[in-house]
Amino acid sequence: MPSVDICFSPELLPLYQLEGKVAVVVDILRATSSIVTALAAGVTHIVPFSELEDCQALAAQGYLTAAERDGRQAAGFDLGNSPFGYLDGVLPVQGRGVAITTTNGTRALHLSLAADAVVIGAFLNLEAVAEFARQQNKDVVVVCAGWKGMFNLEDTVFGGALAERLAATFDTSSSDATLAALHLWQQAKPGLAGYLLQSAHVRRLNSLEANKDFDYCVQVDTHRIVPIWRDGRLVVNS
Ligand code: MLT
Secondary structure, three states: OOEEEEEOOHHHHHHOOOOOOEEEEEOOOOHHHHHHHHHHOOOOEEEEOOOHHHHHHHHHHOOEEEEEEOOEEOOOOOEOOOHHHHOOOOOOOOOOEEEEEOOOHHHHHHOOOOOOEEEEEOHHHHHHHHHHHHHHOOOEEEEEOOEOOEOOHHHHHHHHHHHHHHOOOOEOOOOHHHHHHHHHHHHHHHHHHHHHOOOHHHHHHHHOOOHHHHHHHOOOOOOOOOEEEEOOEEEEOO
16 A cells, blocks of 8 residues: 655655655645646746746746745746736736746755656645545655745645545555644644644735735645646646
């Protein structure tokens, strides 16, 4: 029976073996929620970068550029990291490619590329990711982006939610990390938004007046797509 494990921070990834497994990269607030939203809104593909300069260079090739540092849109970029940047119609996004860089999410993605399949998870597409994992029938590692190498609540709670969805056909009891995430998810489940209000990044976002983004990112199963890493870019799995 394949297993589900949770890596609480990209800093812990060297301790995990990703070869032969499915990596589910998660940064609920807000990178992976925004990636799901962008691809669902008609963005053709997303190229993630670690550095601002490398990201901005793709503007010359016709890409929309999106950049966040410390929760704010970086100067000189078309978009920040709000999912509403892909929904509010200010910039037409349909049919465009997006070059993106964020504080934690893009780093977690780059560090996960040794896995057999790398997909993007969010509460928005929880069941779609669970279905993908069931079809692959391989061990799953949820890679939490955290915050600057530290543990965070929202990504871990997502790991617990995914483990619960997979529990019938995956081993979810052999890893203490998965057990801890499942326990947190049981606490959070009856009122996810209220529970995650305690998170440090929610306080950071609220101080940046991004409460609307928080309410959006804690919606569950609103999207059926799975963004997947293919040939150096994120596209919708088909
Ligand atoms: C990140 O990648 O660090 C984030 O998603 C932070 C944010 O934009 O809220």
